[in-house]
Amino acid sequence: MIQAIIEREVRLKMKEWGIKTLPIYPESRDAYHPTTSKILDAFDGISSYQVRMGQMTKEFRDSLTQTQEQILNLLGISSDYYWGQSVVEGEKSEKT
Helix, strand or coil: CCCHHHHHHHHHHHHHHHCCCEEEHHHHHHEEECHHHHHHCCCCCEEEEEEECCCCEEEEEECCCCHHHHHHHHHCCCHHHHHHCCCCCCCCCCCC
16 A cells, blocks of 8 residues: 555656656666656665764765655655654654
C-alpha cells in the first residue's frame, strides 16, 4: 500500500507541475510512469557521516542530484527533513 501511495503522489505531482518524465532509469533514461522501486533506487548510495573530535562534531553529506531534489519536492519532503535536520509537527526534538 505504501508503494502505491508513493507512486500515486509522484505521478500526480508530475502531472500537476507539467513534468513529463524523471531520468531515474539506468544511464539517466526517462521514466514516464516512475515506480516506487526506481524512485527509491535514485537514492541508493547516498550517505552522510559524522566525525567527532572531543566535543566537536563535523557532519559530511553527499550532494543530492537535481533529480533527487526533484523527487523529494514531488513527495513534499524537504532536504532538511531527508537529512534528519528538522522535526515534523507533533514530534519532539531530542535536543529539547
